[in-house]
Amino acid sequence: MDSFKSHSFNSFNHSQQSITSHSRQPFGNLANNFEEKGFSSASLSLRAQKKLASHFANRFFVKPFITPNSAQFLDLLCSILARFYSKKDAEKTIKSVIKLTVKLCVISRSSNLEECQQKSFAQTQRFLHSLALTISSFYKLKGSYDLSFLLTQFSQLKDSLEPLIKTSLSEKSQKRFCEIFQSLSNPDFLDSLFTADAKINDSLPKIAATIDKLLENGDI
Numbered sequence: 001m002d003s004f005k006s007h008s009f010n011s012f013n014h015s016q017q018s019i020t021s022h023s024r025q026p027f028g029n030l031a032n033n034f035e036e037k038g039f040s041s042a043s044l045s046l047r048a049q050k051k052l053a054s055h056f057a058n059r060f061f062v063k064p065f066i067t068p069n070s071a072q073f074l075d076l077l078c079s080i081l082a083r084f085y086s087k088k089d090a091e092k093t094i095k096s097v098i099k100l101t102v103k104l105c106v107i108s109r110s111s112n113l114e115e116c117q118q119k120s121f122a123q124t125q126r127f128l129h130s131l132a133l134t135i136s137s138f139y140k141l142k143g144s145y146d147l148s149f150l151l152t153q154f155s156q157l158k159d160s161l162e163p164l165i166k167t168s169l170s171e172k173s174q175k176r177f178c179e180i181f182q183s184l185s186n187p188d189f190l191d192s193l194f195t196a197d198a199k200i201n202d203s204l205p206k207i208a209a210t211i212d213k214l215l216e217n218g219d220i
Contacts, residue, residue, distance in 0.1 A: 065105035066098065067219050073210045074098065080203045084189050093183045096176035100169070104161075107168055120164050127157040132211050132220050138194055139208035145194040147187060154185035 066074070074094050081090035107113070108121050131153045138145045158181045165177045183189070192199040193207070214220040 065102050067217075069210075069214050069217055069219050073207075073214060076203075076206055076210055080193070080200055080207065081183065081189075083200050083203070084192055085183065089183070093180055096180050100165075100173060100176060100180070103169060103173065104164065107164070117164060120160060123160040124157065124164075127153065127160050128220060129215075131157055132215055136208050136211050136215070139204050147190060147194075150190060150194075151185060151187065154181065158185075 074097065078090045078094040081093055085093075107117070113121070134150060134153055138150070161177070165174055169177075193201060193204055195201060211220070
């Protein structure tokens with residue numbers, strides 16, 4: 001994770017308080033504007049980042065928190081979720097992912113993280129990387145899909161993030177967090193993606209290829 005050497009611990013505390021206190025405001029009109037212009041994860045993430053940055057005196061948002069490859073993955077995931085759930089629910093889930101990612105990146109890039117927070121972020125990175133490798137391997141190795149194992153990995157990832165979400169973000173963000181995992185770790189959704197001839201199984205090659213690109217470029 002990048003460190004911002006110029007920021008003091010007081011600045012970090014102010015940032016965390018601002019994220020929580022303004023959680024109902026920074027993204028207030030994003031959803032409506034977003035839908036008018038069409039769905040784009042890259043566009044939403046950049047606008048969310050700029051919107052959140054407007055609440056801080058120091059502009060420490062040097063580069064986008066969500067890379068082009070990550071945005072491409074989120075767009076693809078949105079289209080897959082829309083096929084299983086609905087377009088409205090899919091876009092809501094991806095918007096929540098982007099909003100939480102931006103907020104957590106603000107916290108992760110502080111140079112004065114507490115030790116427990118540093119451990120949580122490091123653990124989250126490991127679990128996310130492991131989950132990506134698992135999804136890729138399930139596609140490449142036919143017949144290797146194991147729902148129970150996949151659910152365990154989702155649970156580990158969720159558990160590693162939960163302390164950060166609860167201590168740093170608002171109740172509204174905590175609700176979004178739970179809704180994201182409810183959608184992505186839904187056994188019926190996963191079965192439809194990984195089981196041959198199931199509802200959205202034809203999307204698996206694309207999602208696996210995109211994940212491989214993220215792994216190769218160190219984005220995940």
